[in-house]
Structure formats: structure tokens, C-alpha cells
Amino acid sequence: MPGFPSGVGFGGDAVLGDKITLIGGTAEDTVLGAPGPPRQLPRDIHDFSGRTQVMARLDALLREDERSPSPLVVAITGMPGVGKTALAVHWAHLIADRFADGQIFVDLRGYSEKAALPPREALGQVLRALNVPSGRIPVDEGELASLYRSRLAGKRVLIVLDDAAGSWQVHPLLPGGASCVVLITARDDLVGLVARDHVRTVPLDVMPTGEALDLVRTVAGRERTDAEPEAARELVQACARLPLALGLAAANLATSPQQSVSDAVEMLAGGDRLSHLAPADHLDSAVGAAFDWSYRGLAPDLAAAFRRLGLIEGPTFTPEAVGAMCAVPAGAAHRMLRRLEAANLVQATESRRYRLHELLREYAKGRAEAEDGGPERDAALRALAEGYAERAREAARSLDPYRRVIGPEPAGTPAETAPERRAADLEWFKAEYRNLVAVIAQTSRAGWDDLTLALADAVYGFFELRRYGHRNVAAQSLGLAAAERRGDVPAEILMRHHLAVAHRELGDLPAALREARAAQELSRRTGDRRGEADALVVIARIHLQRSEYWEALAVTRAALALRAETGDRHGEATTLDTMARGHQGLSDYGPAYERAAEALAIRREIGDVRGEAETLDGIARIYYGWGRAPQALEHAVRALRLRREIGDRHGEAETFSFISYLHVWLGRHRQATLYEVERALSLRRAMGDRLGEGHALVYLSVALRRLKRHDEAIRAGLEALDTLQALGDRQGEAEALNSLSRSLRRLRALDRARADAGRALELSRSIGDRFGVATSLNSLALVALSRGALREARDLATRSLRLRRRIGDRRGEANALDALCKVFHRMGMLDKARRTAFRACAIAAEIEDGHGRMVTLCALAGIAFDSGDHVGAAVYAREAVLLDRELGGRDHHKMRRLYGRMIAAHGDGRLLASLAEALQISFEPRRP
Template identity: 35%
Template sequence: MAAEFGVLGVVEARIEGRHVDLGHARQRCVLGVLLVEAGRPVTMDQLIDRVWGERAPQRAAGALYSYLSRLRRAVACADGVEIRREPGGYLLTVDPRAVDLHRFRRLMTLARGAEADRSAADLIVQALSLWRGDPFAGLDTPWLSAMRRTLLGERFAAELDLNDALLRLGRHGELLPALSATVAEHPLDERLAGQAMLALYRCGRQADADEQYRRIRRCLADELGSDPGAALRRLHEQILAADPALGVPASAVPAGESRLSGPPPAAAVVVPTQLPADVRAFTGRTGELAALDRLLALPGGDEPPLTVALLSGTAGVGKSALAVRWAHRVRDAFPDGQLYVNLRGYDAEQPVAVAEALAGFLTALGVRGPEIPPGTDERAGRYRSELTGRRMLVLLDNASSVEQIRPLLPGTGSCLVLITSRDSLPGMVAVHGAERVNLDLLPLPDAIGLLRKLIDARVDREPAAAADLAAACARLPLALRIAAELAAERTDVPLAELVAELGDHQVRLDLLDAGGDPHAEVRAVFSWSYQNLPAGAARAFRLFGLHPGETAHVDAVAALTGAGSGEARRLLGVLGRASLVQAGPGGRYGMHDLLRAYAAELAIGHDSEADREAAVTRLFDHYLAGATAAMTTLYPDGAPPAGHVDAARAWIEAERPNLAAVCLHGAAHGRHRHTIALAETLFRYLDAGGPVAEAATVTASAVSAARAVGDREAQARALSNLGRLHRRQGRLHEAAETYHQALILYADLGEPAAEALVLRNLGSVDWRLGDYRQAADHYRRAWMLYRHLGDDAGQADALVRLGLIDARLGDHEQAAQRFGSALELYATLGDRFSEAYVLSLLARLPHRPAPLDRAAAHLEQSLATVQRTGDRTAEAYVLTDLAAVHARQGRLREASGHLRRAIVLHQRIGDRASEAEALNDLGQVLRAAGDTAEARVQHGQALDLAEEIGDRYERARAHDGIATALRDTGDADCARPHLDRARRIFADLKVPAAPAIGDPATTSGG
């Protein structure tokens, strides 16, 4: 029996296409080692080392004999496969072509030796298609982890080779989206940056190519202190000079005339590195660091438990500094990345919600925004899945409760979690086995040592005063740093005099109780430092405490204070030198949570309510104005995008957390108009490319704000937007409920145009749910409203959707009439884009004269237009339509290429329903082209998606496609249950069986 083995993903074995049970994780590790070394003996000592590392149990050899015996039985029926004992060790005999790793390497060798670029590209695509995920997914030993990193490097090199081949073939246009995403993940890779620059230049975007060069030059300078290499500098010079040598080689086949048959390049594995910068002048804590170091020695066993460390201690004692210092020391032990979140657990206003923290982690792990689940439990499950088998450090800073932490714990022992909290959190120790490291006040010698690092020789000149200063600061690092900065500013004042001054403040404020509360003492230090600020800086400090986000840009502080940007920068410089704020990259500043609370308290005591309200209003106006300007640049109405698109997108991305915080703060504190306006302004950006989960949170805050002020029109708009977000996430029943609420409001408000749009969207939800009667009713009602309003575009849209239902139900004559009427309306309106779409629908109708050439020509014009404007959603739909027309023309290779590009775009956008359709379409095209095995894979992926989002029609199409592919290979027994499921679903939906690619019944009504 034929066997296939895989390590480029989960370690697996298939015999005659059926999966073999390989046993538990340790046994799969053994097979993984033998597969990597296929045809070469592996000694017993090597096996033990590679399967257990330094944590091998005493009876490891006995366990290995048992594992090998079970593996022999598991593969015994496979032809040419044998595990046997040789003088040099254990040997797995297998055809290298049956192991995906060796096939991948063989294909890459052939590709790199190929004379023709087209042949090389085809071979690389075949090689990359073998990858199913991270190598040895779910398994973790030191040897496997090292091998995983090696193999991921090989895959990345293959992707770069494919990029070069595609560029030589003139395929820069279709390559550019994937290149842009990969460059963002590998900002220091010069070869990748050069590929992106060349693709941008050939797409007529010389300025963007220049900006790409400047971006990597800045990154190299900041991160490595070096300049770009000679090759990249030469390419940049050629781009600036518009060197003809950069044109598409004459031998290249024009893009659009043919497509590769394989999948798009695999995305590089995301390795997050979220740790904050290490702490300056860190001193002491050697015992605590040693205690943390001991946690790196994980216990033995097949499934090591999750290692959790808890740093607890009073506020300002240096928990975060210690955690960050240790995390940087050991980051090489966590090659799969480091995650960090400041949970702001003691922020009375806005502690970080667990769902928000999970969304941030998932984004850092490479999960696209639209794929982030809506609920906290679902996000926690996805988060644990993403971390399975990965060696990662997770730093949860400033946590306040076990409830805030528990969903953020990985489910795998390959990770280590480090938590900081002011509380002892006994539940973490009792339930999760956390190792607690308590931080007391710095020992006096260490406290003096920190002062010595910060203010140098003055400590040694006045040792007694230095000791008194350390004691006055309660030996808390935060207070010591602030006091030291003040001492550094006043070099002419003896330390003894400064200590006396601080003592006066402590007495005056009456902050010291009999127990010597360190919170009170650090507050006295804050007061002492604050009293020495110039008036302008003191006011800026107070108002900074009113900012709802974690960090603020100079411009935001300027808005808070009412000063210009230059003056705000100067004031922040004064606060930074006093250690009252911390400067970050990109002109951003942060503040310790104790200082933030103190600043807000001072603002209430010193600034009138009117002044505070004016400051927050200026801040919110600043964010609303910035978001409006950025959105106008990115999405101008009726005009090409204006200049500075990259700057606008960068501003929104940098300020996104603050914009969300402003919306939530505004809804909670009565600033409802700001919340409504900002949420509406941001909606299109978040809907198109931002995390859908974040978009839903912001939009829900707008619903609450609109209800609070009784603005029913704003409430209806926000509900309509929220319904769309639910629909994109596959939450169809919630989308329907939300749309119904919006529909009732619009009907009461007497806004028929908005009512018609919601009816149209409700019809799209019904379409997805398979309720075609209800969908037709909603589309028909929308058409009547559009007709009453004299809205020809709306009427045409409703007719098209009604025609799609007719086609799906098998009434092709009625569908043709509706499409024809819509086509006439679009022609009158001069809407060439919609004309092209309707022509593609007419071209798909069976048993009718098909205007295929005309449809293809219109669609190609539409494709050029949407690619020029950067509308990725429209581009994906046009590519799908063009694929259907080309399939009807018998141009299967072109159809396959269009669909593969559409799938990539749908994935990036997060349009999961359309992705399922395109996967099924691709399966049909591949089957028609004779690639039955690959067709089955595509239908399988479509089935998974359709089941997840509840799209029964695409589920039935996927089952039908899998059944047909299985029958084509002679496996009728396996095909039968899929065929039965497909027939049952089609019968339940009361629609004909799955049409071929090109039939409008396969087209989305959404």
C-alpha cells in the first residue's frame, strides 16, 4: 500500500490516503526524527537526545523500544517502508518522495537548477504547496525546535526565490500585495525590500519604492547601526534614475495571459517581539533574577506543565523593571517570540479588558483581524491553539486579579508566563502552580547603588545623605529615580539639603502613617518633584493624567494643554528629565500608572472643572480631526486617493489604541457625541482592514452612546454598521437581529433610502443562511423602495440579487430577464463596473448564448480600475467573476490563477464566506483540469469554512466536490457519505445540485 509522510506541519502518516494513528506526542517525536534522517541510521543516544533533550527519564531507552515497536506496527502494511535496527542505530527505509520534507528539498534543488523562470516558479510553487503549517506542529524538544527554525528559514528562502522568478516573469502586479505584507513582518531583510521596491517601481509607484528604501534604511540604522548593502543602494539609484534596465524582461510572459497552477507563496511565520525596552541603570535583584532563572529548567515528562512565575510587591517597587530585565536576558530561550501586555489592572478608569488583551496577542501572532473570534472564550481558545508547540514567553504586566489572567494563560508547557501584580494572587499559586517571587523594598546598599548609577560621585561624597535620601524614598526604585533626576537638575544643592527639603514635604503633606506606608512615601517624592516643576510643565503633568490611553503623541499633549507642538515637546522634555514621563519611539510618551493616578488627582485639586473639560474636549477634537483627515485622504468620495496615503494609514495605525480608548471613555463618561462621530469616522477603515473585533467594540460603543442621548438616527447607523461586522465574522443570526433593530428605527424615522439598504443587507444574511424565500422578500421590498425613490442604481442592485436567487433555484429564464433589466439601468447610469459584473452573470447562464468575450473585456477593464484605486474587496470579486468567464471559455489555467489571487485577497480582507465560494470554484476548475487531488484539498478547505460560518449551500457544494474527486480516483465508498450529505442539504434548501463553475448559482448574493 502506498504511504505518505509529513513533518511540514503536524507529523502525520497516510496509507492509501487514510491517516494512521501515530500515538502520543513523544512517539510522534520519534517518527519525526526518523523521517528527517530517512535512509540514515540514528543511534539510540541521538534518539534520546532529540526526543527528550536534557530531560530524558532514567528509562528512556526502554520507552524508545516501546515507541519504535508501536511505530513498526503502525506502518507495517505500507509498501517499501520499514523501521529496523542497524549496527549504526535505527533506520527508516522509505522513498524520499513519500516524505514532504525531502520532496520539498528535491523540488527546490530542481528549481534552482532550472533554465527557464517559468519552470523554476512552477517547481517552487509545488514545493511550497507541501507546507501545512509549522514543522512538527504541537511537538517541542530542543532538537525539534532548532530543526523547526532551520526549516522555516528554508521555506522563507524558497518564498524569496519564487518572488525573484515571478518578478522576472513580469508578475509584479499580482505579487505586490503579498510582498507588502511580508516586508512588514521582516523589516530588516534587504533582499525582500529590494523585491518590494522593484515591484512598486514597475507598478508605476516610484515614490512608494523610494519610501520603501528610506524605511529599511531607517530600520537598519535604528536596529543594527548599519546602512543598506551595495546591491540595495544600487537598486535605489536605478529607481530614482528610472533606469530602463529595471523594466520587465523581454522574455517574460505578460501578466494576465497565464497563471501559475500552484498556491500563492506561504506567509512567513510571525515571531512577535513585544517586550518593552530594557531598563536603564537597573541595579540589584540578583536573588530574584536567580529564582527566575531556575524556572527555565522545565520538568521532564511527555507533557510538561505550564510554567508560571508571579512577581508580587507594592507599587513602585520595580516589578515591571525586573520582569522586563529578566525577559531580555532570556529571550533567546524563547525563539518563537515574546508577548507583552500592560493590563493596567489598577487603573480605576480603564483596565485592559481580557478580550482586548487576547485580540492584541492574536494580532501579534499573525491572526488576521477578521479571523479574531468575537467572544472572550473563543479568543482564548484560538490563542491557546496558536501557542501550541511554540516556545514563547508571555509577560502579563500589572495584573490585578486571577480572573484577568486566567484566559491569557497558554495551554502548552512549551511556554512560560511571567506575571507582575501588587497582589499576592493566592489563586494563581493554588490552582495554576505559579512560582511566586516576592519583591521587597530594595536593600539599602542596592538603593544607594541605584542612586550612584544615576547621580555618580555625589553619592560617594555624601554617603550619609545618600543613605538618608534612599530611606526617604522608601527604597522604592520609582521614587529613587525621580529623586535622583531632581538631584541631577540641581547640582549646586548638597544632597543633605535636598533630603531635608524632601522631609519637609513629607511632614507638610502628612502622608506618613505609623506603619511607614511606602505608597505614602512615594507620593511624597512625587509631590517634591512636582513642586519643583515650572508652572507650564506642572500643568502639562496634571493634564497628562486625563489622557485615556496608555501613551500619547506630542500632538495629543499639545491638544490637552492648548499649546503648540513645539511647546508641548519642550514641556515633555522637562517632564522626561524629571522621570515623570517616559519617552518612546515616534514622539510618543507614557507614564507609570502611579504617576498617572497622582497627576489626575492633582488635576482635580488644582484645575477647575471647566479647565479640565476644555482640555479633554480639545484632546477628543484632536483625535476626531486627525481621524477625519486621515479617512478623507484614504477614502476620498468620488476622486482618486489624495497624496500622503501612507502617512494617513500610519497615523491611524499608531493612534488606533487611543482612538478606541477615546470611544470607550467617551461612552462611559458622557462624551457621547465624540464617541458617535469618531466611531462613524473610523468604521470604514476598521471594516476594510482593521481588526474586526476592535471595529465591533468601537461600533458597539457608538450604539450605547447614541442610545444614551436619544439620537435614533445615529443609533440606526451604528446598528447597521454593527450588523455588517457580525455578518463578516460569520455571526449570521446576530447580524440578522442587529439589522432588524436598525430597520425598525429607519422605518420610524422615515428614511426609506437607509431602510432599503438594510433590507438589502438582511437579504444577504438570509442568502447565506439558505432562506431564499425570505431573502427574495427582503430584496423585493428594497427594490420597491428604490423604485419609489427613483434610485436607478438601487433598483439595479436589487434586480441583480433577485436574479441570483432565480438562478440558484433553477429559473434561468427569469434570472436572464432580471439581469437584462439591471444591465439597461447600469448602461444608462454609465456604471461600467456594474455592467461588467452583470455581463459576467449573463455569460454564466447555461443553455443560452453567452457574451463571453464582451464580458471578459469589461471585467479586465474593471480589474485594471480597481487595482489602480487599491480597492482590494472589489478586486477579489472581479477576479472571481473573470475566473468564471474564463472557465466557460475553457481557459482553465487563467481561471485558476484568478481564483488563487482572489482567495488571498479574501483572506486578507476577512471575507470568509466569499473565500469559501472561491475555494469551491477553484476545486471545480482544478477538477476540470484533471488535478483531482488538489481539487479535493480546496473543497476540503471550503467545507471547513462553510461549516464554521453556517453557509449550508457552500457546505453542500464542498461535499459534492469532495465526492466527485473521490469517485474520480476510484474511491466510491468514501465518496458516498459526502454525496449523501450534499444531496440532503440541496434538497433541504430546495435548490438543484451544485452547478459547474461559471453558473451564477455559485455567485455570492452578499
């Protein structure tokens, strides 16, 4: 029996660390608990009444569409208040279960007080609903429409486009495939769409008298209306059979049990504006008149609350917000809202959250402008903004107690928030951030710079945590303008710092560097050492993103000196982390680990859980550079647990993506399936993290190559290359090129493989990345081996080996030895090839690199066979097969071919075949 290289055996632990597996749903569903397919339909109307003929027509169109090669597009058209939206929403709910991939609702604002929604913004809304992150949404309208159609291709989605201004607004939102259905509501007849896109129109008129009476009976109560049948008919005519007016009139009756139907008719006929309800050619006025009538029936406190609601520009509001505007407790405000809901003047969207219909919002605002003075309106709006600012400041402190804020710093040492409180504050931000954006815009227009600054600063941490970069830039820009108007230099420093971070996260590095340097200069000029250090750390991280590691280290050294002056322990840990990443980029893993260990100690000392997770993730990557898989995986899994605990969605995606790659790197295909790697990629895309997406695409290309899907691996590698080149990440670009080179070599495209590995080598040298240089040298060695240039291959692999040993990369050392053993084999130096392969196997076993060990065992089998040691070849081949099977790989066919060669070389092969069979059953290898 042949001697075995150290670590060669049949057993071994195939699972290391915690298993990170995603099952079912979208990436955000499984890992982050975020929503899956969009379900955006507004709440259906309870006891919807009438429109039976129209719904039968819609049902017939849907049945006809099952045989059509193009999408069904239906436009419900009619005058304002005729019930187009109510009908569209009701029918959409009835058919929603046919659309497994979601239902989308877009308010196009065709005739609202606000400007009609441009197609570009509408497309952006829908793409975000389809889980396309903001960072991946193009600017050009044509590109937006193209991406929109691509995302909908083959999906069953119902799209409701409400209140269209005209064909120009709708046409870009029409999908290309037959799997979707589009439902449009519009006052316009949309002739252009009918002619060009074959849209089916369903005109909607006022309700027939019978259906109108049924609506009034349903809402107001059948006993009351049946007791006064003539008055009920007069009420229907007074409301012009207009569903919106009918619903409001009937709702007012339902909430006023002392009032008769005749009284309601008399009230409608009593005022000048209400007299517009009757003429059919003034139905626009009828809606306002119906609102007038409902509004006049409100108690004074409710009427005042309703007027305040017209001042809110955010999409929803809570009792707390309304209480602040009305100067009443939240409980009293909630009771007001429930009474307004009973009068059909507000809509409940979920527990303790409400919205106003757009027409009612305009009406309420008009009443406020007519009845309340400017100071009174300003006081209400300012109270709303102050309430939001106070609550947002508390929540922001909970999410990040260490961040510098506008105004005086809290006394004492910051303490990490309890997980329950942090989770509640995170949920509050998730529910309110759209309202916060609207309030910041309102305070900015009003010139309330103090509130604009407080709000912009308060939302920064949440937007940074969730990677809402575009919203962060918009908010911080308004904050910066407010600081400049006030001449508030400390606030300006903070706003510019926030803008620098937001721009960096969006990949706009020139803008990020501009703002960071401005913050640095202002800090230096005013003697703000902490502000200067914060700005320097941002500048260092911009250098890291550009793979400018020497520059990053120089900047962090200056920042660290400033941290010592200020005694800012949290800032010191952040600076040490940044310094560690600079050393890591230069493959100086010893100093990198020392700085990271110092940072970790500080993080734990001050209780900074988010920072601890960041440092653990960095240490995992240092161990990766050392080729130490068990330690890398251990630290990454610990980082992932912490990031999940605190709701750090971006950090969780980053660490999960790296863990999925570690499993691929180790060849553990059962644990790191292609499915999981693709999930990791979808997470990065869901975050809008372009840089993370580029690296995840590199990971995907490696996984596909391991599964012998080289064409797909090349496509993923090319996409990674485009992304990382655009972002200026030269280290990532080199990684993508090396992955491409490996796949191209397998497809025998050797010239292209050599060119890509050569470009990777140049890039790695230019940035001082010795790990990348060694990787590229190994890629070039394999290409030279495939070309038959054996001396060149030996030289390149030897240089890679020396560099790997210099930086302490054990896995890279094993890879270089594997390449050398193959070169020696081809040169006929079989003893040297065997010894080299033994060394490679020993290292692979030491670091638990199953894939690397399997690959070298394959080489050993071939070396043994060509040495005439057919029994030894059989043993190595079987070991490789068993190990590859354990890993879930696909290399069995190579060993079967080698068995065939061995049997053919041994005459009839009966002896060898018998031996191979015996080995499968009873052979136990000698372990080191």
C-alpha cells in the first residue's frame, strides 16, 4: 500500500461553524423579515354596493385575455367622484389571488392639487415596489421603462394606475408581456392609448337610481331609508347619483341617528354651494359641496382637527401626530380620528395609522386656509415638526448612542440600548420615515432652520443603517442649507460629514470626498478635534473604497492622534477598524489583526454591539487572507448573529454574503449551495449596495465555476467587473479578472485567460495588494501549464508560493504547491511532483480546505498512475471521489476515466477491478 500524504483520509468534518441556510421566499423575506411580492392594494370598501354590470364587463375582459398574446389593459373612465377608484380597488381585490407575483397600486395624481406624477417618478416607485434598490434604478426614462418591463417579464402582477392625467403618463407604465393585467382610472378618455396600445375602455357614469338607492340603504341603514322612500329618492337626486357624494351623505345619516332622511335633503338644499349638487354639468362642484355638507356637520373640535390634517404632507398620520397639532393627548386624538373615520373623512390603513384621500386632503387644506389664520396654521405645523423631532432624536439615540448629534451631548457615558427598545425604535422609524422626509421639506420651506437641522440629524442614523442613501442626501442637503443660513458652523460640520457618508455609500466618491474635506477644513479652522477626526475617518474609508491603502493608512494615523487628544473611545475603535482594513488591503495581516484586536477590546469595553459586529467581520476577512478557514468562519458567524440581533440589515447582508463565499471557498457545496450564493447576491441588491453586489457577483462566478457552469460563471464575472470598475474598486476588479481567467482557461480560451490574469496582476501591484499579486501569479501559472509553457508555469507558481509564504497565506501556499506538482508531473519529475502534492494535501487538511485537498488528490492519482503505481492511483482516486461526493461536487467523472485507464493498462483489468471494489468497502487509510 502507498504512503498517504498528511491529512488524506476518508472521514473528516464536512461542516464547520453554524449552518447558514435560506429556505423559501425572497432573500429579504428569509434573512431580514422584509416583505416579499408587493401587496399594495388599498383596503377594500366594506359592503361595496352596485356596479354589477360594469364588473360583469370587467370579468368578461379578463376571461378573453386568457387567450391573448398581449397584456390586458383596461381603463375605467368617468367624471370626478363617480367612483372609479372605489370600483377599481374592489374589482382588484376580487381577482387579486390570480396574481401570485403581487399587486401594485400607483396614485398618478392626475387631477390632485399636487403636480401629476411624472412617468419617471412613477416608474421609480414601481421598481422599488418590485424590490429593485434605489442604487440600481436608472435616471433615463427609457432605461427605467426597459428595466420595468424586464422585471415584469413572465410574472403575474396586477397593476392599478389610479387617476391618470392622460396617455403620456400611462404609456411608459405598460408592461410588455401577456402575464400582467393593468387597470387604469382616468377622467380623460385616453384616446391615444386606445389607438396605440389597444386599451379597453370601460366608461363609468353616475349610478343608476336603483343602485344609488341600494348604496344609501347599505350605508345609512335600510330601515331608515325604507321608512322614507320618497325622501331617499330625493337624496339620491340631490347628490346627483354621484357615489362619492352619496357615500358621504349616507355616512352622515348613519352617524346622526336623530336626523331623518328628509332633514338631510333639506340641508342639502339650504346653501348656495350645496345647490351645485343637482345640476349634472357641475359635478366637479358637487364633490366639494358634498364635502361641505359633511364638514358642516362636524363638532367644532372635529372640524378643527380635520383642518389640521390638510396641513400634513406625509402619506399617513398617527394619533400622536394629530394630538401634537391639536394640543390634545394622543388618546383624545385617536377618538377624534375614529369619529372622522366613521364620517368617511379619513381612512384607517392599519392599527393607529390613518390617511386622507387626496381630494379630502385638498379640501381640508382649503378649509384651513379659509378659516384659520397664518399664525394658527404655522403653530399647528410647528407643533407637528417638534413632536417628530423629539421622538426621532430619542429613536436615533437608541439606534446609535455613540454618534455625535446636533446640540448638547447627553451627560455620562453612552450606554447600549436594550434590544426591545431598539427594536421598537427601529420599527417606529420604518413606519414614519416617509412622513419625516415630508416634514423636513415643510420646515425647510417655512424657514424653521432649527427644526430642519434637528430632523435631518435625527434621521441620518436610520437612513445610514438601512442604506437609504438618496433620501439621506436629500435630508442632509436641506440640513446643510439650514446650517449655512444660520451661520451654525458646528451644525454645518455635522451635515457635511453626514453627506460625505451618504455619498460614499451611493458610490459617488468625488462628492463624498468634497464634503468630507470641507468638514475637515471647517473642523480644523474652529479647533473641533473630534469633528476633524470624524472627517478623516470618512476620507480614509473613501481611500479604501478606491483601493488606495497607503493613503488610507496615512489618514488614519492622523485621525488616531486626534482621538487620543479627545478621549473618544468609540471614535478610536472606529479609526482602528479603518486602519486594520488598510493593512489588510496591503496583505499586512499581522498589523491588521493587531489593530482589529485593539478595536474589538474597546467595542466590548464600551458595549458597542454594532461596532463589535463590524470588527468581527473584519477579523474574519483577515483570517481569510491568512487562509485560515475555521477561524474566518467562526468570526463571521458571530458577526452575523450580532447584526441580526440589532437589525443591521446592511451589515447582515454583508456578512451573510461573505459566509456564503467561505463555504464555496472550502468546497462545501452542501452547505454553500449555488442557491445560497444567489440569495446572498439578492441581499446586496436589495440593499442598493453596489459595491457589495460587485463582490457578491465575484463569489457567484466562483461558485458557478466549481459546478462546471463556466459560461454562466463568465457572465457573472463580467457583470462583477463592470460594477467594480464603475465604482473604482481596483482590488475587486482584480478579483473579478482572476475569476474570469480561471473559467476562460477551463474553456480553453487561453489568450483571453492570460490577458485577464495579467491585468489582474497589474492592478494588484499598483495598489500594493500582495494577496492579489500572488493570486494572479497562480492564475498565470495555470494558463501557462495549459499552454504547455512548463518553465514559465514553474517560474510563476514558484513566485506565487514565495509570496504566499511571506504574507502567511496557508491556503494560497497549498494552491501554489498544487500548481507546482502539476508542472513537475508534466515535466516528468514524478518524485518531485509527488512530494509537492503531499505538502499541498497536508496544508489543505490542516486548514480544512476540502476542495483543495480533493483537487490535489486527483493530481496525486495521476502522478501515481504514471509512476506505475496503479494500486496507489486507485487509492488516491477513490479518496478523491469520496471527498468530492461528501462535498456535493461533480468531479466523479474524472476518477471514473482514470479507473478506466488503469484497468486498460492492467490487461483484462480483473485484478484491479476487484481491488477497487474491495477498497470501496473495507479500506481504512493510514492517518498522520
